[in-house]
Amino acid sequence: MENENIKKELREIAPQLEKLSKENPFSVPENYFDAFPSEVQEKILKTRRKQTDRGFYGMPRLVFAGVTALMLLLAGYFFLLKDTSQDLNGFADEAFFDPQLEWYAEYQSDVYYDILFDDHEELEESMILSSPEDQIEIDYLIDYSLYFMDTPFD
Amino acid sequence: MVHYTDEQLLELLKESDNPDYGFNLLVRKHQEKLYWHIRRLVIDHEDSNDILQDVFVKVWKALDSFRGDSGLYTWLYRIATNEALSFLKKKKLRFFLPWQDVENVLMEKIETDSGFTGNEIQRKLQKAIIRLPEKQRVVFNLRYYDEMKYEEMSKVLDTSVGALKASYHHAVKKIEDYVKDA
Incomplete structure (x- = not known):
């Protein structure tokens, strides 16, 4: 029925074309259509294998490679951004941790200037409770400051 | 070979223990019509063969999502047409050819192809x-x-x-x- 409709339609639009033979002018290799379904099945099997051929953690290999590269990039990024001042502070603490130096750091700003400008007797009294080692240091500083007090400032 | 309708084939594919058998029947039923449709568009047999294989792989992958609104026959033709036209577009882009030149390549094929009888x-x-x-x-x-x-x-x-x-x-x-x- 549809075939008749098509013929009629073609006759109305282009009568010369309707007269032409509709033979298929192309050919295929022998037994092509017999073998084709097996070729398709084989291709589908390959596709299935590819789908099941997953990499680590169930991820396809390409995705796994991508995730690994991303993680390495992020690690590198955070490593470069890391605040190095903390390390330097740690280094400073370690390098300068010395009881003698600590003592100076603690006392030099107040005791030392007290020694220079305050009443020495009062200062000596306030330091009576210090340890003998401390006392030696204090005596040294007092002598040292007395020496400078004798030397006039210019 | 038993001739199944498209509806029967779809049932077979969905409910059978061996869907590969059902799919094989589907390929056998529709391969020739689809092949000739593709061949008339791309002219070359090897290209047509590759495209037809891709069409059936796509069909196999998408069968679960096929709702059957348009009918299997029209759905297959739709996929085959899209694949063949995409192939021609890719060919045009790959060789930086204007459409006119793709036409010339196809015309040359008609002149020289031993498969044109x-x-x-x-x-x-x-x-x-x-x-x-x-x-x-x-x-x-x-x-x-x-x-x-x-x-x-x-x-x-x-x-x-x-x-x-x-x-x-x-x-x-x-x-x-x-x-x-x-």
């Missing part, structure tokens, strides 16, 4: 079809060779019946003129 008038007819704009070419082939109803074609190409009739009319006129003049 038609006479001189059929050769002219094929050349005239190749010279048509892409959409008119597809419409002409589906109507003239596959004898497809406009309503089915409308589902395959997602175009209104009126537009398809107009396209076919223009295509037939152009082909007739070319064949007369050549």
Whole structure:
């Protein structure tokens, strides 16, 4: 029925074309259509294998490679951004941790200037409770400051 | 071989313990029509073979999501048409060819292909079809060779019946003129 409709339609639009033979002018290799379904099945099997051929953690290999590269990039990024001042502070603490130096750091700003400008007797009294080692240091500083007090400032 | 309807094939694919058997039947039933549809568009046998394989792999992958609204037959034609046209577009892009040159490549194939067994008038007819704009070419082939109803074609190409009739009319006129003049 549809075939008749098509013929009629073609006759109305282009009568010369309707007269032409509709033979298929192309050919295929022998037994092509017999073998084709097996070729398709084989291709589908390959596709299935590819789908099941997953990499680590169930991820396809390409995705796994991508995730690994991303993680390495992020690690590198955070490593470069890391605040190095903390390390330097740690280094400073370690390098300068010395009881003698600590003592100076603690006392030099107040005791030392007290020694220079305050009443020495009062200062000596306030330091009576210090340890003998401390006392030696204090005596040294007092002598040292007395020496400078004798030397006039210019 | 038992002949199944498309509905029976779909049932077989969904409910059978061996879906590969059902799919094999589907391929056997539709391979020839789809092959010739693709071959008329891309001309070369090897290209047609590759495209047809890709079509069935796509069908196999998408079968679960096929809802059956349009019918298996029109769905298969839709995939085959898209694959064949994508192939031609890729060919054009790969070699930086304008459409005119893709036409020339296909025309040359008609002249030199050992798989072309038609006479001189059929050769002219094929050349005239190749010279048509892409959409008119597809419409002409589906109507003239596959004898497809406009309503089915409308589902395959997602175009209104009126537009398809107009396209076919223009295509037939152009082909007739070319064949007369050549």
